[in-house]
Amino acid sequence: MSDNLIDETANYVLDLASPQRLSILFKLLEKESTPTEMAKKLDSTKQEVHRNFTRLTESGLIEKNLDGKYLLTTFGEVVCTQVPTLVFLSQNRKYFEEHSLGEIPHKFKMRCGQLAAGNHIKGFSKVMEQWKSIYKNADKYIYEILSEVPLDLIEPLIKRVKIGVRFNYIFSESAVVPKGRKSLLKKLGFGKLVEKGLVQRKMADNVQTVLVISEKEACVLFPDKHGESDLSEMFYSDDPMFHEWCLDYFRYCWYGSDVFKESKLKE
Structure with a gap:
């Protein structure tokens, strides 16, 4: 794997290194949403959620449809299938020691x-x-x-x-x-x-x-x-x-x- 690909992948990992951004991805996996609707679901401020929507959009993980709601891109859906593996290993880190x-x-x-x-x-x-x-x-x-x-x-x-x-x-x-x-x-x-x-x-x-x-x-x-x-x-x-x-x-x-x-x- 080239250094450029490694750097690009590292940037995606940073985009996922946020509990709220991960929550947004999995909420969108269930249902399309606007930042305002998502803020209510996550009990967070509109400003913070909007910033994370923007970052996830720039990363190509989510996109806005014609109705103004956001949904996962194909890339975002695939990323969500990989996250549970990290969750499983992280939750059971002591066991796997x-x-x-x-x-x-x-x-x-x-x-x-x-x-x-x-x-x-x-x-x-x-x-x-x-x-x-x-x-x-x-x-x-x-x-x-x-x-x-x-x-x-x-x-x-x-x-x-x-x-x-x-x-x-x-x-x-x-x-x-x-x-x-x-x-x-x-x-x-x-x-x-x-x-x-x-x-x-x-x-x-x-x-x-x-x-x-x-x-x-x-x-x-x-x-x-x-x-x-x-x-x-x-x-x-x-x-x-x-x-x-x-x-x-x-x-x-x-x-x-x-x-x-x-x-x-x-x-």
């Missing part, structure tokens, strides 16, 4: 603004309770990407599968498998569920990012700075955009995974 985005492809990192509506849940017990709640609320499917298997989650999951909830999951070849897993699965009739097609399984070389999705909710657990999965913290939401990101990532991993081999798992 200890965690990374792991093995996630660049195209999904670019879309992580879709996770901005997620609630940060901290503490192993709280994470497990929310995980169980996702199972309980699922009526159509449960999809998972797993690096380890918490033993107390197996029975609540299988109960849902037995009433017809489809279960697809990806296991890491190096998954941490608790003692007693095989005997518990046998006791609960897991093999028959696989035979009926209610359960489909695949395997990946190394899972770092853990995912749990139903048709209503989703959660994602990113790895620590060393690339190890961390089940003590997660982001959870029933927001459609959050869910879309998680579902798309699961599908990406599913089609890139290998055949499941139980023999590779060791208790």
